[in-house]
């Protein structure tokens with residue numbers, strides 16, 4: 001049964017404008033997903049047609065009695081498997097050349113030297129949120145050889161996602177977890193992918209269960225409630241988490257890394273403004289400048305990501321780099337030197353001199369001034385009373401504008417229950 | 418959802434701020450539907466009961482209701498989202514108060530501080546009833 005059906009609008013318009021009474025058309029469905037796309041013309045995608053193939057141990061194709069289009073004769077000599085391929089023609093089966101889709105070992109050996117791929121293939125990464133950030137990060141990690149994924153997102157691919165998402169128009173309506181699983185397996189066919197199309201704020205136990213044996217969690221959601229929930233889980237299970245977001249219209253963004261014992265996302269947001277001392281330290285190499293106002297409480301939740309895909313890519317890219325660094329930390333990999341570079345808790349990026357970055361110097365001849373299209377690192381102080389990561393939580397019990405109401409006159413009231 | 422540790426902390430704060438024990442009650446802690454009922458007395462002496470939903474507290478701003486349907490200056494039910502009256506969509510026939518903006522929310526905010534904001538809302542509401550000015554006129558958007 002199809003639950004979600006898309007019909008090509010242009011086809012409907014063209015058919016209406018034609019004089020044809022009836023035409024056979026094409027309905028495509030991802031097996032078992034209940035999502036169907038209907039087109040008047042066959043789609044030119046690679047898996048549109050299914051042919052029958054037989055694998056056989058027969059020594060010669062002449063002894064094969066079936067009617068498959070392809071026959072793969074498999075033989076083993078001195079423990080090495082080999083294959084001979086035949087295709088059926090009008091004159092019977094004729095031998096064909098072929099190329100192997102790489103085996104797991106071959107696939108990983110291509111990046112060898114830069115990253116410990118056989119080790120990355122055993123690393124497990126949880127990605128929460130498969131929007132414009134999470135989808136790109138998932139694919140980049142798969143390309144780098146990460147082998148085990150747990151994906152959390154309850155959303156489906158929709159029109160408004162498309163311009164910044166890795167999914168294409170033929171995937172409209174699919175669960176993002178299904179679509180990104182395909183994308184991961186396309187890059188790394190030997191990856192293991194677990195899918196959770198749920199809202200983590202309502203299914204935290206699933207996240208915690210997955211986190212127990214995970215090496216890293218990517219938080220690519222678009223709301224602080226989930227960031228706080230994820231932070232809590234990271235603190236509890238002593239795991240590393242990478243958070244990333246763009247600010248309004250993606251004029252900039254930031255990346256935050258949680259490491260067990262260090263400041264958490266609650267500490268970051270609770271800090272309201274990043275402390276000037278730290279910024280001065282960062283800036284001593286880069287020049288003067290104040291920390292952008294967007295880390296204030298007011299803008300902390302400004303996550304409307306309506307910028308260009310190219311504006312969020314630098315942010316995704318750093319999230320991927322930090323992830324790979326963390327996953328191969330302590331191993332002898334080609335990116336080890338980054339351990340001395342990427343030491344900050346939080347990283348800040350600006351794409352354009354707008355809003356928060358209006359006063360920044362043009363990139364051209366900037367000297368030591370703060371500019372766009374450069375990363376700035378900031379250390380975040382740990383809040384000893386943080387509600388997320390501290391054992392000695394100090395809640396905000398302040399009044400509002402000096403007002404603290406009288407409550408001792410409530411002794412005579414009857415509470416409505 | 419509010420956990421035991423946070424619950425104890427919040428209770429401790431209310432105690433420290435000298436709330437009489439009859440004026441509040443935590444209900445359903447440890448269940449999927451925890452909430453706090455707490456009384457508020459306006460400067461004019463009117464008593465209101467606040468219902469604070471703790472299902473997603475403190476990661477998310479808790480929903481706060483006055484346990485009845487309030488009427489505005491013009492006699493209309495305060496049951497819909499209104500920026501000028503600082504209300505949200507009602508539930509159970511209760512008026513829902515807009516007490517915190519998402520941008521200002523952090524999990525550090527105590528239920529006591531939310532209570533203070535709701536008390537200010539109530540004062541603004543009563544001033545609105547007396548003058549017809551919107552609640553906006555009295556409530557600063559500060560946090």
Ligand SMILES: [Zn+2]
Nearest residue numbers: 264267386389
């Ligand atoms: Zn913290």
